[in-house]
Structure formats: C-alpha cells, structure tokens
Amino acid sequence: xxKDNTVIFKGGKNGIVIIMDEAAMYEKIAESxxxxxxSAHKFFAGATxxxxxxxxxxxxxxxxxxxxIINAETDLxxxxxxxxxxxxxxxxxxxPRKSGKAAVDPYFHKGGLRSGQAINHNGSVVVLGDxxxxxxxxxxxSVVVFGAIRGMVHAGAGGDRTTFVCAxxxxxxxxxxxxxxxxxxxxxxxxxxxxxxxxxxFVKGEEIYVAPVAN
Amino acid sequence: xxxxxxxxxGKGGVGKxxxxxxxxxxxxxxxKNVVLIDADIGLRNLDVVMGLExxxxxxxxxxVEGKCRLKQALIxxxxxxxxxxxxxxxxxDKSAVSPEQMVKLCDTLREEHxxxxxDCPAGIEQGFKNAIAGADRxxxxxxxxxxxxxxxxxxxxxxxxxxxxxxxxILNRLRPDMIKRGEMMTIDDVVDILAIEVLGLVPDDxxxxxxxxxxxxxxxxxNSRAGQAFRNITQRIMGHDVPIIDLDxxxxxxxxxxxxxxxxx
Numbered sequence: 001x002x003k004d005n006t007v008i009f010k011g012g013k014n015g016i017v018i019i020m021d022e023a024a025m026y027e028k029i030a031e032s033x034x035x036x037x038x039s040a041h042k043f044f045a046g047a048t049x050x051x052x053x054x055x056x057x058x059x060x061x062x063x064x065x066x067x068x069i070i071n072a073e074t075d076l077x078x079x080x081x082x083x084x085x086x087x088x089x090x091x092x093x094x095x096p097r098k099s100g101k102a103a104v105d106p107y108f109h110k111g112g113l114r115s116g117q118a119i120n121h122n123g124s125v126v127v128l129g130d131x132x133x134x135x136x137x138x139x140x141x142s143v144v145v146f147g148a149i150r151g152m153v154h155a156g157a158g159g160d161r162t163t164f165v166c167a168x169x170x171x172x173x174x175x176x177x178x179x180x181x182x183x184x185x186x187x188x189x190x191x192x193x194x195x196x197x198x199x200x201x202f203v204k205g206e207e208i209y210v211a212p213v214a215n
Numbered sequence: 216x217x218x219x220x221x222x223x224x225g226k227g228g229v230g231k232x233x234x235x236x237x238x239x240x241x242x243x244x245x246x247k248n249v250v251l252i253d254a255d256i257g258l259r260n261l262d263v264v265m266g267l268e269x270x271x272x273x274x275x276x277x278x279v280e281g282k283c284r285l286k287q288a289l290i291x292x293x294x295x296x297x298x299x300x301x302x303x304x305x306x307x308d309k310s311a312v313s314p315e316q317m318v319k320l321c322d323t324l325r326e327e328h329x330x331x332x333x334d335c336p337a338g339i340e341q342g343f344k345n346a347i348a349g350a351d352r353x354x355x356x357x358x359x360x361x362x363x364x365x366x367x368x369x370x371x372x373x374x375x376x377x378x379x380x381x382x383x384x385i386l387n388r389l390r391p392d393m394i395k396r397g398e399m400m401t402i403d404d405v406v407d408i409l410a411i412e413v414l415g416l417v418p419d420d421x422x423x424x425x426x427x428x429x430x431x432x433x434x435x436x437x438n439s440r441a442g443q444a445f446r447n448i449t450q451r452i453m454g455h456d457v458p459i460i461d462l463d464x465x466x467x468x469x470x471x472x473x474x475x476x477x478x479x480x
Binding site (some may be wrong): 073112114115116117130132133134148150193 | 340365366368369371372373398404407410450
C-alpha cells in the first residue's frame with residue numbers, strides 16, 4: 001500500500017506537530033488524521049502536551065472538527081490557542097475526572113493577548129499580561145489576568161457558575177461566566193481605564209457581580 | 216547591508232502611504248540611498264503621492280516574473296537622485312507575488328541600498344503577508360481612534376508572530392486641541408494598549424493633504440508641522456536621538472503667536 005503523507009505527526013520542541021499536506025482537500029486530511037490517530041494511538045496516550053497544526057490554513061470550524069477527531073479517538077481533552085501565522089496551537093491535558101468536574105491543569109500564558117488572539121482551554125487560565133480588545137479567553141474554569149482585561153473573557157464555559165474572572169484592571173467589552181453574559185457600561189470602563197485595582201467577577205443569583213480582591 | 220522596514224497599519228486610510236513617501240524622501244534628503252516599494256498591488260498609490268505615476272514602465276510584478284531586470288523597474292525620484300520607487304502593478308492582484316519572492320527581492324535590494332521601505336496594503340491577508348515577509352523592522356501607523364488602535368493591535372500581534380522584533384509606532388493625525396479637551400485618545404491611552412515604543416508623533420496638518428495631492432511629500436516643506444515631525448522620525452530611524460516633539464510646541468497659530476511674542480520680549 002502506498003504510504004499516506006496527507007497528515008504527518010512529528011515530535012517538535014513544543015510538543016506534537018501535525019503537518020498537513022497543503023494541496024490536500026480538508027475531507028482527505030480529516031480522514032487521514034482519523035486513520036493515523038487510530039493506528040498511532042500510543043503516540044497520544046496519556047501525555048500532557050501541546051499540539052500544533054501546520055502546513056495548511058484551516059478555517060476555525062475545520063480546525064475545531066479536527067480537534068474533535070482527536071478528542072473522539074484519544075482520551076485527551078483538548079483546548080487550543082490560535083497562533084497568528086495560520087498555525088493553531090493546541091494545549092492538551094489529560095483530564096482526571098473527579099466528581100464530575102473536569103479538574104485539568106491550568107493553562108499559563110506568559111505575555112498578553114492582542115486583538116485576534118484567543119485562548120480556549122478546558123480548565124482554568126492564567127494570563128500574565130493584558131487581554132486586549134478583540135482578544136478572547138474562553139475557559140471551563142476560572143480566569144485570572146495579571147493585567148487589564150479589555151477583550152472578551154468567558155469563565156465556566158462548560159456551565160460552572162462557581163468560577164470567577166479576576167484582573168488587575170477590569171475594562172472588558174463583555175464578560176461571561178457560565179451561561180450569564182454581562183457588558184460593562186462605557187462610564188465604568190472609562191473609570192477603570194487608568195486604575196490598577198484588582199477585582200474579581202463572580203455569579204450571585206442570576207447576575208455577575210464585581211468586587212475588590214482585597215475583601 | 217541595508218535595512219528593510221515595512222510600514223503597516225491594518226486599517227486603511229490612516230496614512231501608511233503618506234508616511235512611506237515622507238520617510239523615503241526624508242531619508243534620501245539625509246543622504247541615504249533609499250528604495251520605496253509599493254506592495255499594494257491592484258490599488259497602487261505611492262507613485263501618485265510621489266508624483267511619479269507618469270514614469271512607470273515596469274513594476275513589482277514584472278520584476279518577480281522576470282519580465283525585466285530589477286534596475287529597469289526602479290524609478291528614480293525627481294527630487295532626490297538617491298531615491299527610487301518600485302511601483303505596484305495596477306492590473307494584477309495580491310496573489311501575483313509570493314512571500315518567498317518578496318524575501319528574495321528585499322535581499323537583492325539590501326545589497327546596494329541603505330533603506331528599503333515597504334508600503335504595506337491595508338488588511339491582514341496575502342498582501343500583508345507579502346509586505347512583511349522580507350522586513351527587518353516594522354513601523355505601525357495608527358491614528359488616535361479606537362478602530363485604528365484595535366487594528367494596530369492585531370497587526371502588532373501578527374508582526375510578533377512573524378518574529379519581527381523591532382516594532383515601533385507612529386501616531387498620526389494628532390489634534391492637541393482635541394486631546395486637551397478630552398475628546399481624543401491621548402498618546403498614553405494608545406501606548407497603554409499597544410505596548411510598543413513610539414517612533415514619532417505627527418500632528419494633523421492640512422498641508423499634508425495639499426502636498427500629497429501635488430505629489431510633493433510634506434517632509435521637504437520647512438513650514439509644515441507634519442513635515443517637521445517626519446524629519447524627526449527620519450532622524451530616529453537612522454538611530455539619532457531626537458526628543459519626541461511636545462505637541463503643544465506645534466499647537467498651531469496660537470502657539471506660534473505665543474512663541475513669537477515670547478521671543479519679542
């Protein structure tokens with residue numbers, strides 16, 4: 001049988017790199033990926049690693065579908081960061097299931113997120129830097145930002161209302177915790193703009209409240 | 216070895232082409248050997264702003280396709296003999312050039328010229344990727360408007376991902392009077408968000424519109440406030456330490472009056 005090179009796995013310095021044939025159709029890539037993962041099951045087994053996709057530019061929905069394949073065929077639970085060069089980095093962590101709640105490693109991101117950059121993680125996220133307008137952090141756990149939140153942050157994306165969002169300067173365009181969405185009035189954002197004032201947002205009843213961390 | 220600097224912004228209409236033309240002329244006036252590349256294939260403008268549109272014979276796409284030699288496509292400026300323009304093709308589109316071809320072109324130009332300035336098209340697609348491919352440094356142009364700053368932020372992220380280390384900001388069309396009244400984003404507001412070093416501040420200046428339409432960049436105009444700002448930026452690009460001008464100093468007629476009277480005393 002001819003060797004299938006549509007999808008190749010490689011161990012890179014930042015985890016596993018999945019190199020896709022640029023000329024291949026998306027359907028062929030998905031099919032090849034599924035077949036390869038099945039045969040190389042051990043390659044993925046149980047490791048905590050980062051996965052990145054290279055070689056072909058994918059739309060977000062195509063990427064999500066590929067991640068879904070990896071999810072279905074392995075016991076890894078996956079989250080990803082969009083890299084800007086058209087590569088998508090996937091931080092994968094094995095999820096020990098405890099009392100029905102996903103207790104995975106938090107994801108630490110050193111540096112800020114600029115417009116168009118996103119972190120999507122199954123677990124909590126810590127960002128050392130600003131989350132700028134146009135950037136997104138979506139986490140099933142809590143989100144802590146050592147810096148300003150100006151973009152969109154969603155904590156408890158799986159529905160966990162006990163999660164919270166913390167930042168040293170809170171000026172988000174929109175904030176979501178579990179199924180609750182709130183936006184900040186312009187005046188509040190303007191007021192928080194030049195202020196370093198660590199606060200956290202949490203759910204009480206059916207609403208999102210913001211309180212100083214110090215209390 | 217010359218340096219390749221891409222002038223970019225994300226958002227259209229913030230002054231990339233005007234900045235490119237002015238910095239090109241400024242560097243040439245300072246005695247540097249400069250090439251300006253218009254990377255906006257299909258929507259070329261730089262030739263018009265430079266007043267050289269009637270001299271285009273060969274363009275960027277002709278060069279990469281091998282239809283002419285690089286030297287044949289370099290249009291000599293009418294004011295500075297050490298300034299050249301490589302015009303964009305108007306009848307093609309961005310896909311006519313690849314990032315690899317741009318890298319090769321930049322490397323060739325680098326051998327004989329001090330500065331290669333690339334006027335980047337708006338957007339983050341193919342044209343942007345081409346324009347930044349061969350660049351050593353990047354100058355991000357933004358106006359103090361939320362939409363412009365948002366796009367600039369996206370662009371800085373993309374430049375960082377492309378491993379361009381030296382990224383500086385030019386804040387264009389500043390209105391000191393509006394900033395004072397709290398009606399315009401301040402320089403600090405913008406720098407807070409973008410977190411990159413400021414290369415220069417350019418005040419809003421009607422003379423730029425006039426000089427752009429005439430095809431004579433403002434940098435050569437001794438009486439233009441924006442021209443002065445561009446001359447300072449030119450010096451900073453060459454590595455000279457020129458303090459950032461206090462915008463109140465160029466605050467218009469009233470400031471000029473004040474200054475004149477102070478001199479008189």
